[in-house]
Amino acid sequence: MTDTVLEVDNLCKSFGGVQAIRDLSFAVSPGEVLGLIGPNGSGKSTTVNALAGVFPATSGRIMLCGTQVQGMTEHARVAMGLARTFQTASIFPEFTVREQITLGGTVTLTLHPLASVFGLGRHASEDEALHERVQEILDLTGLAPVAEQTVGTISSAQQRFLMIATALAAEPRIILLDEPAAGLVSHERKMLSETIKAIRDRGTAVLVIEHHMALIMEVCDRIVVLNFGSKIAEGTPAEIRNNRAVIDAYLGEAV
Numbered sequence: 001m002t003d004t005v006l007e008v009d010n011l012c013k014s015f016g017g018v019q020a021i022r023d024l025s026f027a028v029s030p031g032e033v034l035g036l037i038g039p040n041g042s043g044k045s046t047t048v049n050a051l052a053g054v055f056p057a058t059s060g061r062i063m064l065c066g067t068q069v070q071g072m073t074e075h076a077r078v079a080m081g082l083a084r085t086f087q088t089a090s091i092f093p094e095f096t097v098r099e100q101i102t103l104g105g106t107v108t109l110t111l112h113p114l115a116s117v118f119g120l121g122r123h124a125s126e127d128e129a130l131h132e133r134v135q136e137i138l139d140l141t142g143l144a145p146v147a148e149q150t151v152g153t154i155s156s157a158q159q160r161f162l163m164i165a166t167a168l169a170a171e172p173r174i175i176l177l178d179e180p181a182a183g184l185v186s187h188e189r190k191m192l193s194e195t196i197k198a199i200r201d202r203g204t205a206v207l208v209i210e211h212h213m214a215l216i217m218e219v220c221d222r223i224v225v226l227n228f229g230s231k232i233a234e235g236t237p238a239e240i241r242n243n244r245a246v247i248d249a250y251l252g253e254a255v
């Protein structure tokens, strides 16, 4: 498969006696939104952490844009095109929104991160390209109106969009979104689904973990379902919604 951003083969992760992921395999293509769903404790966060390099997988293979990334640091994986957000916002409250996003983009530059944030870059052309990219991301994530506000003064919902914006600034080939809708109200979730679709439309792959099923069913092209660390189903939202094993393990009859 040459047209694959991320390919996961027989991934396993154990914590002592707990097998958190068992023989998990799936692939994500450019411009595709893949949902990873399942009950609490089914292995979703463990999967994202293993992909991002927070800890090594126990066995199996992770291919990012055709390169095996086992053993690589988190930072190396970001530089190779894998970015992520976290369930909790990690921010610099004294930075402006624009500065924090710019900092997220400096992983692709050769100059010092803070040199770019404070306009001290010696590499003027790449610095200028980054500033253009940051403006595009501010527009895409709806953060342009608060671009010059300090991060500590924006709403918690805007901080969640800022996490996505900061990850996007690294120009990822794939972005991993860990429960992006947590704490958002209805109109903010609508903005989130529009943002996810806009990211996909730029050709960036998206892997999204989420408990909010209406959002998952709306934005995902395909869904992988985990239960007790194993994949129990994979398919389109319509297929997953009607899958008896998924209904029994997770969805119930209401979706």
Ligand SMILES: Nc1ncnc2c1ncn2[C@@H]1O[C@H](COP(=O)(O)OP(=O)(O)OP(=O)(O)O)[C@@H](O)[C@H]1O
Pocket (backbone or CB within 6 Å): 015, 018, 019, 020, 038, 039, 040, 041, 042, 043, 044, 045, 046, 047
């Ligand atoms: N660092 C750890 N040490 C020991 N066990 C862990 C660790 N991290 C996760 N686990 C266990 O691995 C299993 C999978 O947990 P994980 O957090 O990946 O599930 P999840 O699907 O993300 O759950 P949730 O929806 O509640 O976030 C659980 O049994 C959990 O207790």
